[in-house]
Amino acid sequence: xxxxxxxxxxxxxxxxxxxxxxxxxxxxxxxxxxxxxxxxxxxxxxxxxxxxxxxxxxxxxxxxxxxxxxxxxxxxxxxxxxxxxxxxxxxxxxxxxxxxxxxxxxxxxxxxxxxxxxxxxxxxxxxxxxxxxxxxxxxxxxxxxxxxxxxxxxxxxxxxxxxxxxxxxxxxxxxxxxxxxxxxxxxxxxxxxxxxxxxxxxxxxxxxxxxxxxxxxxxxxxxxxxxxxxxxxxxxxxxxxxxxxxxxxxxxxxxxxxxxxxxxxxxxxxxxxxxxxxxxxxxxxxxxxxxxxxxxxxxxxxxxxxxxxxxxxxxxxxxxxxxxxxx
Amino acid sequence: xxxxxxxxxxxxxxxxxxxxxxxxxxxxxxxxxxxxxxxxxxxxxxxxxxxxxxxxxxxxxxxxxxxxxxxxxxxxxxxxxxxxxxxxxxxxxxxxxxxxxxxxxxxxxxxxxxxxxxxxxxxxxxxxxxxxxxxxxxxxxxxxxxxxxxxxxxxxxxxxxxxxxxxxxxxxxxxxxxxxxxxxxxxxxxxxxxxxxxxxxxxxxxxxxxxxxxxxxxxxxxxxxxxxxxxxxxxxxxxxxxxxxxxxxxxxxxxxxxxxxxxxxxxxxxxxxxxxxxxxxxxxxxxxxxxxxxxxxxxxxxxxxxxxxxxxxxx
Ligand SMILES: Nc1ncnc2c1ncn2[C@@H]1O[C@H](COP(=O)(O)OP(=O)(O)O)[C@@H](O)[C@H]1O
Ligand SMILES: [Mg+2]
Numbered sequence: 001x002x003x004x005x006x007x008x009x010x011x012x013x014x015x016x017x018x019x020x021x022x023x024x025x026x027x028x029x030x031x032x033x034x035x036x037x038x039x040x041x042x043x044x045x046x047x048x049x050x051x052x053x054x055x056x057x058x059x060x061x062x063x064x065x066x067x068x069x070x071x072x073x074x075x076x077x078x079x080x081x082x083x084x085x086x087x088x089x090x091x092x093x094x095x096x097x098x099x100x101x102x103x104x105x106x107x108x109x110x111x112x113x114x115x116x117x118x119x120x121x122x123x124x125x126x127x128x129x130x131x132x133x134x135x136x137x138x139x140x141x142x143x144x145x146x147x148x149x150x151x152x153x154x155x156x157x158x159x160x161x162x163x164x165x166x167x168x169x170x171x172x173x174x175x176x177x178x179x180x181x182x183x184x185x186x187x188x189x190x191x192x193x194x195x196x197x198x199x200x201x202x203x204x205x206x207x208x209x210x211x212x213x214x215x216x217x218x219x220x221x222x223x224x225x226x227x228x229x230x231x232x233x234x235x236x237x238x239x240x241x242x243x244x245x246x247x248x249x250x251x252x253x254x255x256x257x258x259x260x261x262x263x264x265x266x267x268x269x270x271x272x273x274x275x276x277x278x279x280x281x282x283x284x285x286x287x288x289x290x291x292x293x294x295x296x297x298x299x300x301x302x303x304x305x306x307x308x309x310x311x312x313x314x315x316x317x318x319x320x321x322x323x324x325x326x327x
Numbered sequence: 328x329x330x331x332x333x334x335x336x337x338x339x340x341x342x343x344x345x346x347x348x349x350x351x352x353x354x355x356x357x358x359x360x361x362x363x364x365x366x367x368x369x370x371x372x373x374x375x376x377x378x379x380x381x382x383x384x385x386x387x388x389x390x391x392x393x394x395x396x397x398x399x400x401x402x403x404x405x406x407x408x409x410x411x412x413x414x415x416x417x418x419x420x421x422x423x424x425x426x427x428x429x430x431x432x433x434x435x436x437x438x439x440x441x442x443x444x445x446x447x448x449x450x451x452x453x454x455x456x457x458x459x460x461x462x463x464x465x466x467x468x469x470x471x472x473x474x475x476x477x478x479x480x481x482x483x484x485x486x487x488x489x490x491x492x493x494x495x496x497x498x499x500x501x502x503x504x505x506x507x508x509x510x511x512x513x514x515x516x517x518x519x520x521x522x523x524x525x526x527x528x529x530x531x532x533x534x535x536x537x538x539x540x541x542x543x544x545x546x547x548x549x550x551x552x553x554x555x556x557x558x559x560x561x562x563x564x565x566x567x568x569x570x571x572x573x574x575x576x577x578x579x580x581x582x583x584x585x586x587x588x589x590x591x592x593x594x595x596x597x598x599x600x601x602x603x604x605x606x607x608x609x610x611x612x613x614x615x616x617x618x619x620x621x622x623x624x625x626x627x628x629x630x631x632x633x634x635x636x637x638x639x640x641x642x
Contacts, residue, residue: 222387224436229447231383231431232502233424233454243439322486323440 001318001325008314012307019303020078024071026299027292035063037087037290078300084293088286093297096282103172104263104278106194111202112259118206123213124245130218138210145207151269154200158274161196170275172197197276201267213248220244250320257313260305264298331400332510332542333359333382338395338410340377340386340566351377351390353618355568357561359510361400364536364543366553366574368589369563375546376432378563379512382544383429384409384419401426401509425455428503430532432515434495438487444471445483448502455506470501474531493524497531504535511536512544517552529556550593554578562586567618572628582630582637 035057042049058064062073077084083093126135161167171178177189220226226243234242268280279298286295318325340352352374359365367375380386382397397409403426404418412419428451431437438447448467452458458466468479474497476482487495496516503511513532517525533556536543545556553560553574560577562570562585570583581587621629622637630637 224431224433225439227385228429228431228437228499228502229439229450230385231423231429232451233420233422234450235420235454242442246441247439321441323488326486326489 004318005315008311012311015307016304020075020300021071023296023299023303024074027296028067030290030292033061033063033292035061074296078297083297083300086286086291086294088289088291088294093294096294097279097297097301100277100279100282101263103276104280106190107197107201107276107278108259108263108266110194110198111205112256114198114202115206115209118202119209119213120249123210124217124240126210126214127217127221128240130214135214142207142211145203146211148204149269150200150204150267151273153203154197154270154273157196157200170273172276197270197274200270200274209252213252216248216251217244220248250317253320254313254317256316257309257311260309260312261302263305264302330361331358332361333400333544334396334398335378335382336396336398338378338381338397339393340374340381341391341393343389343391350566352381352395352566354620355395355563355566356621357568357571359542359544360559361402361542362540363558364533364545364556365559365561366545366547366557367561367563368547368550368553370548370589373563374566375548375563376514377566379429379514379544379546382409382510382512383423383427384412385423399426403509421455424451424503424508425506426508427510427512428506428508429512429514430496430499430503430516432518434492434499434519437499438495440486440488443484443486444490444498447487448483448498448505451502451505467501467505470505471498474498474501474504474535475527476501492520493528496520496524496528500528500531500535504539504541507539508541510542510544512546514546515548518547518549532556550578550590562589568621568629568631570628570630571621572626572630576626576628582628583632 035054038057039049039054055064062070065073074084081094083097085091086093086096089096122138126138129135158170172190172193173186174189174193177186180186221244223244226239229239229243264279264283266280267278268284270276271278271280272284283295283298283302285291286298335358336356338352338355339350342349342351355374355378357365357367367378369375377386377390380390381392386392392410395410398406399409399422400406407418409422412422438444445464445467448471449460449463452463452466453460456463464483468483471483472479476494476497482490487498490498500516511532516532517528520528529552532543532545545552547553557574560570560572560574561568562577562583564585570577570581570586572582577586578590581590619631619633621631622634623629624637
């Protein structure tokens with residue numbers, strides 16, 4: 001197990017190196033760079049930059065060096081945790097990310113919890129009461145849930161909230177707390193707002209998970225090991241949870257690793273629609289505005305989190321299923 | 328008067344599937360003498376497993392017990408009837424694995440792959456007795472050693488898939504016996520195993536039965552095994568009992584045409600050089616697919632065939 005872990009960790013290094021080259025090339029692709037765009041901005045303000053200023057700027061961003069060296073400067077900075085400067089927001093990328101990480105985490109994690117709290121009991125019920133009225137109802141609801149894009153659900157919720165109840169459901173804070181310093185009231189306000197994005201983001205995956213869980217469980221329910229356990233006197237609830245459910249949920253627990261990359265790319269459109277200060281929309285605007293340092297750093301993080309997430313999934317799966325662990 | 332531990336009467340089970348209604352069991356009845364090995368023989372699909380599952384009350388939909396009684400007279404508690412036990416009756420949980428336990432045909436899939444052998448054997452104890460985990464594991468280890476699993480300190484923490492088929496079947500047997508049940512049901516416990524392993528497992532079951540003194544219901548389609556193991560034989564055909572008797576009576580002097588056919592179809596017993604017999608549905612004058620009520624004969628055996636065809640029938 002340990003040597004497996006070490007080899008997997010070492011294997012991540014070349015993967016990430018290759019990805020970083022690709023990301024760097026992508027950053028360089030559009031014409032112009034941060035200096036030309038800065039000059040454009042200055043010019044628009046009526047300021048003429050001196051040749052010396054331009055040289056300074058180029059030197060500061062290492063743009064006067066060959067491309068290969070530029071790559072190493074960029075990658076080296078990334079390694080030390082400096083993700084560069086966003087000219088769109090005129091702020092360091094690090095600051096932008098930190099600010100949004102908390103909200104992103106809280107929405108993603110709470111949506112994940114919502115998904116499990118809904119999908120686990122309903123999926124189990126649906127399987128052990130297959131073809132009951134409850135199963136049919138849940139199947140229908142789940143199909144709608146899977147088929148509706150989350151941003152549409154968000155729009156519907158916001159419309160209903162506004163038209164019927166006269167409340168604005170966008171954002172994570174009421175206007176009076178928007179820019180206020182942290183206080184008990186602000187936390188309460190956050191909690192009062194976060195449940196909606198939590199449900200909207202979690203709904204689709206809850207429906208999907210419920211359906212897959214039902215299918216997996218139906219496969220397991222009549223396996224001989226379940227009959228053996230029933231015949232040895234295991235009570236009904238424990239029987240279902242300890243034996244078939246334990247095996248049916250393996251594939252899901254292992255997908256927890258995929259949550260990591262979704263911190264950056266997940267539900268960007270929902271966040272945009274609802275005005276949520278998460279990282280998703282940041283990536284979208286960075287790409288739209290050719291804010292290449294910001295976009296590059298986010299893409300790089302996406303890659304890192306994906307690779308780490310996959311590793312995490314594999315470890316979890318091995319931990320959960322001895323058949324994999326012992327191979 | 329023979330001491331009877333289990334008395335099955337008029338047991339009927341239906342399976343309602345898309346294809347239609349199947350009468351898996353029709354009026355099945357037999358007695359199990361206490362402390363003895365009763366064998367059920369019959370071809371595949373004759374209802375042996377369904378009968379066993381009824382006794383454990385683990386018939387699952389689409390199957391349903393539609394009639395009959397199973398009277399159980401355990402030594403450790405008052406007699407009760409199994410078919411009419413309510414779903415929440417504590418005796419039902421006590422019955423499964425506590426008073427009666429079962430060894431299944433497929434040792435490769437009868438254990439969950441994600442729990443250790445020790446966990447699954449100890450669980451049987453924890454389900455039925457108020458003892459701590461440690462005590463349960465200790466007793467599980469003892470029983471595993473008793474069924475012939477060595478190096479127990481290491482093996483008890485291993486997973487079923489690390490064991491061979493024969494070893495797994497030993498684990499299942501240990502799991503079944505660890506609560507000292509009064510009846511052990513073995514549903515074709517050796518069918519899925521290699522021939523050499525088969526013999527070992529049979530010897531093990533027989534030896535343990537001698538040691539522990541429990542009654543055994545041994546289900547098989549192999550007459551050879553019956554001769555080796557059983558005291559009493561119940562022959563089933565198409566969901567019915569066609570003949571009941573002692574091993575000697577049934578194997579030496581079969582009465583029902585189906586039993587005769589079954590014996591004639593054994594490779595070792597048939598005359599050399601002739602093709603093995605197959606069992607037609609009409610043997611001699613008797614259409615064996617037609618149900619006849621069981622008739623008790625003076626020598627204690629029972630047979631289901633027209634009264635006039637029973638040789639030397641008295642009454
Ligand atoms: N799950 C099931 N669904 C439908 N019919 C079944 C099922 N299990 C058993 N049966 C019916 O019961 C009959 C007896 O099965 P079984 O007791 O398993 O036979 P065996 O004597 O080989 O153990 C089968 O022929 C079949 O018609
Ligand atoms: Mg069977």
